[in-house]
Amino acid sequence: MDMKFQPLLQEKPENKPIIIAGPCSAETEQQVLQTAHGLAGKGVDLYRAGIWKPRTRPGAFEGVGTEGLKWLRRVKEETGMKVTTEVANTQHVFEALKHQIDVLWLGARTTVNPFSVQEVADALKGVDIPVLIKNPINPDYKLWVGAIERIYKAGITKIGVIHRGFSYHGETKYRNVPRWQLAIDLKREFPDLPIICDNSHICGRRDILLPVAQKALDLNFDGIMTEVHPDPDNAWSDAAQQITPSQYLELKEKLVFRLPTTDDMEFLENLEHLRHEIDELDEELLNLLGARMKLAERIGEYKQRNNISILQASRWNEILERAVIKGKMKGLSEEFVTVLLKAVHQESINHQEKVMNAPGAEA
The missing domain is CATH 3.20.20.70 (Aldolase class I)
Structure with a gap:
């Protein structure tokens, strides 16, 4: 609308x-x-x-x-x-x-x-x-x-x-x-x-x-x-x-009241440069996540052949705890790392489930 x-x-x-x-x-x-x-x-x-x-x-x-x-x-x-x-x-x-x-x-x-x-x-x-x-x-x-x-x-x-x-x-x-x-x-x-x-x-x-x-x-x-x-x-x-x-x-x-933008050309040029760097890092992050999902699919194939369940709770807890500690060392909040990893984990489960339940998959 x-x-x-x-x-x-x-x-x-x-x-x-x-x-x-x-x-x-x-x-x-x-x-x-x-x-x-x-x-x-x-x-x-x-x-x-x-x-x-x-x-x-x-x-x-x-x-x-x-x-x-x-x-x-x-x-x-x-x-x-x-x-x-x-x-x-x-x-x-x-x-x-x-x-x-x-x-x-x-x-x-x-x-x-x-x-x-x-x-x-x-x-x-x-x-x-x-x-x-x-x-x-x-x-x-x-x-x-x-x-x-x-x-x-x-x-x-x-x-x-x-x-x-x-x-x-x-x-x-x-x-x-x-x-x-x-x-x-x-x-x-x-x-x-x-x-x-x-x-x-x-x-x-x-x-x-x-x-x-x-x-x-x-x-x-x-x-x-x-x-x-x-x-x-x-x-x-x-x-x-x-x-x-x-x-x-x-x-x-x-309270500090911010301006929505400015016409200062030096500021705008510097900001555009930094945003370009962020865009490149975002693309790299997406490439890495795509590669991670490919590995998740391979794991799904292996679990399917051996009739193993998708969720491995102990492994997931280990990943999350380790990531929170490492994230803090890199200046990332526990809340952010947890939300991010949960989203990545859910996407990994989705990829594994698709592989394991694909038509023609071996029992």
């Missing part, structure tokens, strides 16, 4: 990041306004606050509901900041529009359900309002694109996406693993689609908010969404990932 997107915020200068900040949840009118006044005049483009909160388990705080929209209107009146909140169904959309919310967003639990996305899309037909779409809970690229397409087909052209990371079963320092490549793939397919990094939900903890936000900016993301609360430790939801307005302003001051 060919989609052409309009700028999210018409008054925003080109190449300036979109800054979104505010509490995870609107808890009380005082809390909403205190946070807003702490951020007013500090370069925040959108003040965020969750009014309806879809929680993983029942019994958790699920938002104050429509009453909180009145508080967001007061934020607009008293500070001049635009406001944004999450919607998940038709009623949410109608209430948000009635209270003059400037930007809507779809949460990860909505994006994961095409029925819910379509319900929101139907409610938005004939409305000219920017919509942000968070990635689905699981790393499903097509599901994310599908949500964008549904909102676009409703006539909304001011669309952006929020990269908030993905659920992961296992040990990780993140609340939601970034999987940056999915956002990069989205940027490659839709170059004019703004991408905002929700560093709060990726991190789940305040001590690593800065490096994650900086990495997003280094990857040419179009903005940052961060959760800010006047008393984070006593927040009614997601306390560990929120920071105070003063802490947020310190974080924002430390």
